[in-house]
Amino acid sequence: MLRRARRSRAAAWACLATLALTPFIGGAIFPEQVVAAIPVSIRAYDWIGQDVNLYGLEVRQIDLQHLVIDGRRVIAVRGELANVSSTARKIPWLRFGLRSKDNTEVYHWMLDTEIRTLKPGESTSFVTRLASPPEAAQNVEIRFAHADEIGSDNSP
Numbered sequence: 001m002l003r004r005a006r007r008s009r010a011a012a013w014a015c016l017a018t019l020a021l022t023p024f025i026g027g028a029i030f031p032e033q034v035v036a037a038i039p040v041s042i043r044a045y046d047w048i049g050q051d052v053n054l055y056g057l058e059v060r061q062i063d064l065q066h067l068v069i070d071g072r073r074v075i076a077v078r079g080e081l082a083n084v085s086s087t088a089r090k091i092p093w094l095r096f097g098l099r100s101k102d103n104t105e106v107y108h109w110m111l112d113t114e115i116r117t118l119k120p121g122e123s124t125s126f127v128t129r130l131a132s133p134p135e136a137a138q139n140v141e142i143r144f145a146h147a148d149e150i151g152s153d154n155s156p
Contacts, residue, residue: 032056055092056085057118059142075130077140081113082123090117093145096128098137106134110145 031052035042045052058081065076077096083089091113098107111128118124 053084055144056083056087056089057091057144058082058084059094060123062140062142064140069131072131073133075133075137075140076127077129077142078125078127079142080123080125081118083118083120086120088117088119091124093150094126094128095143095145095149096130097141097143098130098133099139099141100136101138103139105141106136110150 031045032054035052035054042052060080060082063078067074067076081091094111096109097105100106
């Protein structure tokens with residue numbers, strides 16, 4: 001009888017431990033699904049240093065050039081988009097933000113990627129130019145545009 005009670009207690013603790021650890025194990029195995037379902041969870045992944053790529057796409061080989069064409073300053077940005085997932089992915093619009101020395105955004109623009117589909121492992125290049133960028137612009141930030149940013153003119 002004492003042995004049966006110990007086994008029952010051990011089984012109860014094992015079940016409790018399993019229930020307590022299941023969300024953490026699931027979060028470690030399926031981070032993209034967790035962030036898609038609970039967007040604020042991206043902060044926890046950032047805190048532990050784990051990158052979560054919801055798009056399955058990477059922006060690579062960025063080349064930023066400062067040019068003068070017909071007497072006007074021009075910024076040209078070239079790069080590559082790669083599908084790093086195991087499924088075909090549509091390429092969303094890209095958002096380019098110019099930032100000042102103090103990291104304040106001074107201007108931004110969008111690039112329509114024409115929603116071309118990339119197969120797993122496939123990549124494509126992009127190029128965009130901006131004439132007469134703001135004088136304060138020091139750096140460029142590139143990311144995928146959010147749905148509510150597309151087609152809007154909300155430049156600072």
